[in-house]
Amino acid sequence: MSETLSHTVDDLYSARVRRAGPPRLGDPRRSASLISFLAGFPDPSSLPKADVIEATRVALERDGEWALQYGASQGYQRLRDELLIKLRRDQGIEASDENLLITNGASQGLDLLVQALCDPGDVVLSEEPTWSGAVACFRGAGAEVVTIPLDAEGTDVEALASELASIVASGRQPKFFYTIPNFQNPTGVTTTLARRKRIVDLAHEYGFVVIEDDAYSDLRYRGRRVPTIYSLDDQGLVVYLSTFSKIMAAGVRLGWVVASPELIGTLSSLKAEGGTSPFAGAVAAEFCASGTLVEHIAELTALYASRHDAMLDAMTANMPDGVKWTDPDGGFFVWVHLPDALSAQALAARTREQGVEFLPGTACHFDGGDQTLRLSYSFADEAQIREGIALLANAIRAEMS
Ligand SMILES: Cc1ncc(COP(=O)(O)O)c(C=O)c1O
Incomplete structure (x- = not known):
């Protein structure tokens, strides 16, 4: 009886597969169970x-x-x-x-x-x-x-x-x-x-x-x-x-x-x-x-402008000294610099347990970037933005002490 050798696909992969990282970021259905500032997912209720x-x-x-x-x-x-x-x-x-x-x-x-x-x-x-x-x-x-x-x-x-x-x-x-x-x-x-x-x-x-x-x-x-x-x-x-x-x-x-x-x-x-x-x-x-696209863009612009304001107001009201952030004229994102020696990845692990997710800045860098993070205001509603930013600010305070 001939012996059957066991094979594995691992030996057959291309160099490209070995260079590839983890799968593409995020799953909106999973994020829907959290207060999510993670990704540039469109607002669910605005989808036409x-x-x-x-x-x-x-x-x-x-x-x-x-x-x-x-x-x-x-x-x-x-x-x-x-x-x-x-x-x-x-x-x-x-x-x-x-x-x-x-x-x-x-x-x-x-x-x-x-x-x-x-x-x-x-x-x-x-x-x-x-x-x-x-x-x-x-x-x-x-x-x-x-x-x-x-x-x-x-x-x-x-x-x-x-x-x-x-x-x-x-x-x-x-x-x-x-x-x-x-x-x-x-x-x-x-x-x-x-x-x-x-x-x-x-x-x-x-x-x-x-x-x-x-x-x-x-x-x-x-x-x-x-x-x-x-x-x-x-x-x-x-x-x-x-x-x-x-x-x-x-x-x-x-x-x-x-x-x-x-x-x-x-x-x-x-x-x-x-x-x-x-x-x-x-x-x-x-x-x-x-003509629906033109009308829809006008509605989205008004919606995301108030989300932007809600996030920026919440940041100003809650963030401890030493945290710095940008104020965009459009789009979905606020970029945050943490005070010295704080790790956004460690912070992400802490806030995730409390039901809030965001993107650690390392994902946006080819090297380094762990003192930065990205907040998206497109997916969470305004009440969630207020609650999530207060929680994030408390988590930063806790990491700082
Ligand atoms: C700058 C930028 N380019 C491209 C994309 C991807 O766009 P698409 O969904 O059309 O693949 C995104 C999505 O987040 C983005 O932020």
Whole structure:
């Protein structure tokens, strides 16, 4: 009788799997049982169920045979038409159909760009702290990440210039710079127009791609819109990413990339699934065409503006001396610096036992960051925000003593 050897998949994994971290952050259903400041989950009660039912009915009656069919790799045509209108109206971006690719969320847009531009060991630049999904994406690609700090005016462009000069002096070509210029995740800061222009000038000087991730720009509570980095570039080096996750429904998993026709062609050919869901695309197209998107963004802006105020007021009323935080003009996040020697991970363990969760800043750093944390005010309601911030402040006091 022959002996059967036992095998394990572990021996078969790729280098990419060995580089990959834990699964993507968070599960909204689990967070719903806590006071959750953890993630950029949209407010559950604002999700437009009735409007999406109506948009689905109209989309299927109008176009069902195409919405339920395989689709083009560039994405559902009617949605591309609607997004070009939205980009012109809301972002001041003049683009054509050949500049646009629909993706499975902005996450897939970023993933495709990294696949297209980056081999293991390549040098890329990123703001730090940054969105935890980008940290995981660049790590998974095996990129060497050079980090650029931010201050109250956004990306530190002088640090960017000096890092670029030293990368190029060492004979290497930086592939891209990743930035979130509006209400940055996690710091909430917005990069000024002067600095956006400087980023474009540097891209032209050194020949790298700027990835402009603009997931939050429609949710502005005060101040005026700043022109996109994309609209400041005339050499096809800036790529713009955005998403329906925060302004319609994260569950439709729809995002978009705006870039040069050549790059859009390259990214389309990397879409192994053959094209983002035509069904979801048809529903979202109807949601836009009916005018519902514009009304919904206005409602969300009012809702999140009061959440923002509730959190900032609660922070001012409760936080002990030595804790510092940002005050964003839009988006979902407040970024907190703890007093010396306090660990956000230790604090998170303490508050979680008491029913409050937040994101330790280490998730937003490529290295370090344990004295920082991110609070999201999108998911908890105002009463929960007041209760949760008072509890968090007490936990910080307890850690300090
Ligand atoms: C800056 C940023 N980019 C991208 C995403 C992901 O967007 P999507 O849900 O479209 O994949 C998020 C979500 O939290 C984000 O904060």
